[in-house]
Amino acid sequence: MYDNPNLERKVAQNETKISARNVQVFYGDSQAIKDVNIEIEARTVTAFIGPSGCGKSTFLRCLNRMNDTIDICRVEGEINLDGENIYDKRVDPVQLRAKVGMVFQKPNPFPKSIYDNIAYGPRIHGLAKNKADLDEIVEKALRRGAIWNEVKDRLHAPGTGLSGGQQQRLCIARAVATEPEVLLMDEPCSALDPIATSQVEELIDELREQYAVVIVTHSMQQAARVSQKTAFFHLGNLVEYGDTGQIFTNPKDPRTESYITGRIG
Amino acid sequence: MPLLWLILIVLVLGAAGYVAGRQRAMSSAGGDPRHLHSLPVYYGSNVALFATVPALLVLVVWLIAQPMYIDRTVAGEIPAADIPQGSTLGLVMSDVRRVAEGLDLAISQGVMTAEEEGALVAGESGIREKLAQVGVALGSDVSPITLASARHYRDMTATGNLVRDVLVLLLAVGGFGYAFSKTNRDFRARNTVEHAIKLSLILSASIAILTTVGIVLSLVFNTVEFFRLYPAAEFFLGTTWSPSFGGGSSLGVLPLLWGTLYISFIALAVAVPIGLFAAIYLSEYASPKVRAFAKPLLEVLAGIPTIVYGLFALLTVGPLLVSAFGDGGLFGVNWMSGASSVSTAGLVMGIMLIPFVSSLSDDIINAVPQAMRDGSFGLGATKSETVKQVVMPAALPGIVGAILLAASRAIGETMIVVLGAGAAARLSMNPLEAMTTVTAKIVSQLTGDADFASPEALVAFALGMSLFVMTLCLNVLALYIVRKYREQYD
Numbered sequence: 057m058y059d060n061p062n063l064e065r066k067v068a069q070n071e072t073k074i075s076a077r078n079v080q081v082f083y084g085d086s087q088a089i090k091d092v093n094i095e096i097e098a099r100t101v102t103a104f105i106g107p108s109g110c111g112k113s114t115f116l117r118c119l120n121r122m123n124d125t126i127d128i129c130r131v132e133g134e135i136n137l138d139g140e141n142i143y144d145k146r147v148d149p150v151q152l153r154a155k156v157g158m159v160f161q162k163p164n165p166f167p168k169s170i171y172d173n174i175a176y177g178p179r180i181h182g183l184a185k186n187k188a189d190l191d192e193i194v195e196k197a198l199r200r201g202a203i204w205n206e207v208k209d210r211l212h213a214p215g216t217g218l219s220g221g222q223q224q225r226l227c228i229a230r231a232v233a234t235e236p237e238v239l240l241m242d243e244p245c246s247a248l249d250p251i252a253t254s255q256v257e258e259l260i261d262e263l264r265e266q267y268a269v270v271i272v273t274h275s276m277q278q279a280a281r282v283s284q285k286t287a288f289f290h291l292g293n294l295v296e297y298g299d300t301g302q303i304f305t306n307p308k309d310p311r312t313e314s315y316i317t318g319r320i321g
Numbered sequence: 322m323p324l325l326w327l328i329l330i331v332l333v334l335g336a337a338g339y340v341a342g343r344q345r346a347m348s349s350a351g352g353d354p355r356h357l358h359s360l361p362v363y364y365g366s367n368v369a370l371f372a373t374v375p376a377l378l379v380l381v382v383w384l385i386a387q388p389m390y391i392d393r394t395v396a397g398e399i400p401a402a403d404i405p406q407g408s409t410l411g412l413v414m415s416d417v418r419r420v421a422e423g424l425d426l427a428i429s430q431g432v433m434t435a436e437e438e439g440a441l442v443a444g445e446s447g448i449r450e451k452l453a454q455v456g457v458a459l460g461s462d463v464s465p466i467t468l469a470s471a472r473h474y475r476d477m478t479a480t481g482n483l484v485r486d487v488l489v490l491l492l493a494v495g496g497f498g499y500a501f502s503k504t505n506r507d508f509r510a511r512n513t514v515e516h517a518i519k520l521s522l523i524l525s526a527s528i529a530i531l532t533t534v535g536i537v538l539s540l541v542f543n544t545v546e547f548f549r550l551y552p553a554a555e556f557f558l559g560t561t562w563s564p565s566f567g568g569g570s571s572l573g574v575l576p577l578l579w580g581t582l583y584i585s586f587i588a589l590a591v592a593v594p595i596g597l598f599a600a601i602y603l604s605e606y607a608s609p610k611v612r613a614f615a616k617p618l619l620e621v622l623a624g625i626p627t628i629v630y631g632l633f634a635l636l637t638v639g640p641l642l643v644s645a646f647g648d649g650g651l652f653g654v655n656w657m658s659g660a661s662s663v664s665t666a667g668l669v670m671g672i673m674l675i676p677f678v679s680s681l682s683d684d685i686i687n688a689v690p691q692a693m694r695d696g697s698f699g700l701g702a703t704k705s706e707t708v709k710q711v712v713m714p715a716a717l718p719g720i721v722g723a724i725l726l727a728a729s730r731a732i733g734e735t736m737i738v739v740l741g742a743g744a745a746a747r748l749s750m751n752p753l754e755a756m757t758t759v760t761a762k763i764v765s766q767l768t769g770d771a772d773f774a775s776p777e778a779l780v781a782f783a784l785g786m787s788l789f790v791m792t793l794c795l796n797v798l799a800l801y802i803v804r805k806y807r808e809q810y811d
């Protein structure tokens with residue numbers, strides 16, 4: 057985002073991108089997230105792990121206010137993106153989501169052509185000056201989504217006609233095309249075969265050079281492979297958060313240890 | 322034996338069969354239902370079904386077939402020479418039936434005894450007066466041949482009824498006995514009952530289909546009859562509609578078709594945007610509370626009888642339009658002379674179709690997966706961008722289907738046209754002029770003392786047929802589009 061080399065240098069290795077303070081989330085009367093504090097770093101892959109129903113998706117969706125679309129969902133506390141509270145009244149959630157992109161568990165390409173799927177975000181945000189510009193953005197996004205070679209000859213075929221793994225990479229490319237600063241991924245590989253999974257993992261590793269990536273996963277191996285930081289959730293609490301290496305080799309909390317070794321979950 | 326008794330006996334046999342079958346099954350299993358192949362109810366139902374269904378089916382077929390058969394036989398015995406001048410076999414037969422019926426009534430009401438009836442001689446003993454006493458009025462005195470035929474008719478009916486009663490009772494008892502004897506712990510009563518249920522479902526489905534076929538066939542035959550009396554080319558290409566029952570009418574369908582299409586077009590121009598926007602609001606924007614309250618309210622509109630809409634057109638919308646476009650009206654123009662006009666009917670019909678369009682579209686929009694919307698929101702699109710660029714394109718085929726269904730309703734609508742659009746068949750572009758539609762003319766051609774053999778009355782069937790073909794095409798097209806749309810998500 058920053059073209060200025062001076063600014064570039066000032067960005068410390070562990071600059072905080074998102075910081076959450078005392079976040080509570082309620083669905084109606086039931087509390088899904090209890091008092092979570094976390095600092096998510098820029099240019100880092102952060103993995104959220106934890107047993108099913110512990111609130112990983114819920115917390116992830118708080119980070120770009122996707123929970124706003126659920127009527128009964130209520131969020132308390134403070135979540136700062138670059139120091140600015142995204143739940144402040146002045147913040148436009150639509151603008152926010154352009155900065156904090158999201159990839160969903162199930163691939164959800166629009167029933168449009170592959171090209172239009174990718175061009176969707178750039179078009180609504182006016183990122184392209186002209187057609188040639190847009191073509192370039194689309195190609196770049198598809199290349200970064202590691203799917204360009206497979207679709208370059210059929211850009212105008214419907215995106216729904218791709219295989220599941222291709223669709224997921226298309227969705228990642230679509231999210232990348234709007235040039236977000238943070239990319240949230242909710243179990244992006246749960247529908248993919250091992251080959252597509254490793255392609256997506258490679259992609260995540262590349263994305264880290266520019267973005268903060270947050271990934272929810274049920275695979276310990278995946279978390280260990282792709283992430284630098286890991287957060288373990290349990291029953292709506294953030295139990296433990298730290299360097300991935302430390303969490304997996306030397307967890308401090310007994311609950312984390314039993315989850316990682318497969319005793320709870 | 323009266324019919325009612327017969328049916329009651331069969332039903333009582335069925336009920337007894339239920340109890341007996343159940344008991345026999347239980348006792349064959351030593352009182353423990355776990356040793357039975359099926360639940361005890363199935364054994365009971367099985368016997369009850371065998372006792373009632375074949376008997377009642379034969380009864381129904383017999384009731385339909387017997388009068389037809391007797392009619393044919395008796396009619397065949399009347400010599401052509403005995404049919405009076407200016408009458409037909411059909412008229413004579415209806416006299417025969419009336420006399421037979423009257424004699425039956427007279428005997429059952431005690432006006433005469435069976436012996437007196439046997440002593441009656443045509444022409445002298447005042448049969449006509451006797452029958453008038455029991456409420457059967459005859460146009461003329463009973464001729465010998467009519468009386469003879471009526472007697473024969475009665476004899477055959479009496480024999481037929483006796484045979485019928487015996488047969489039905491035999492079947493009921495036989496079915497009972499057969500099923501009862503087969504009842505034991507290993508008998509698969511559950512499967513038999515399953516079979517019976519399947520058959521009854523098939524029966525219902527075929528009744529619905531056969532009725533439709535029957536309706537279409539009657540339309541087709543009458544239409545063919547009409548085209549034998551009136552040239553098809555003049556019907557399809559004629560531009561004037563002026564029926565006169567004295568003959569020499571021009572029955573060109575074009576002005577009516579034009580009126581139909583014009584009014585439907587205005588109706589859709591009103592209903593489609595409003596209905597669609599309402600659906601989008603309800604499914605995408607409204608909070609659950611508003612939705613729970615507004616959707617049923619909107620659907621109440623669909624429950625209003627169309628005649629009420631017709632009154633609304635006649636008493637409110639028409640005068641309102643006149644006060645705007647009529648002489649001395651709001652706009653100072655004089656484009657409209659009466660309250661009846663294409664616009665009046667079109668606007669009101671449009672209001673009638675709003676809930677139709679909105680509730681169908683609402684269902685279709687709701688069927689678009691939430692994941693599509695999430696994907697769009699996740700990219701930073703606003704609600705309206707999401708609706709316009711993702712939800713609508715995904716729902717479009719279904720919505721087109723909904724619109725076509727609404728169109729076929731508009732084409733078939735009658736009451737609003739009768740009250741709102743006037744009765745003049747006209748080929749005109751002016752939306753403020755009175756016109757009429759195919760449906761309204763079908764009504765006016767068939768009401769009153771129309772002779773059903775004249776082209777002026779038969780034209781109603783040709784009109785109905787044209788309408789039927791039009792709406793059928795629209796519906797098929799709509800179904801085709803909706804089906805194609807379904808394939809995308811299922």
Ligand SMILES: Nc1ncnc2c1ncn2[C@@H]1O[C@H](COP(=O)(O)OP(=O)(O)OP(=O)(O)O)[C@@H](O)[C@H]1O
Binds near residue numbers: 088113
């Ligand atoms: N839309 C909703 N309405 C009501 N309750 C919800 C909703 N979504 C989630 N919840 C509840 O919030 C809790 C956390 O759910 P969440 O989806 O965040 O779990 P998760 O950690 O992502 O689980 P998984 O690993 O199975 O995806 C669960 O108890 C769930 O029942």
Ligand SMILES: [Mg+2]
Binds near residue numbers: 112113114242
């Ligand atoms: Mg989840």
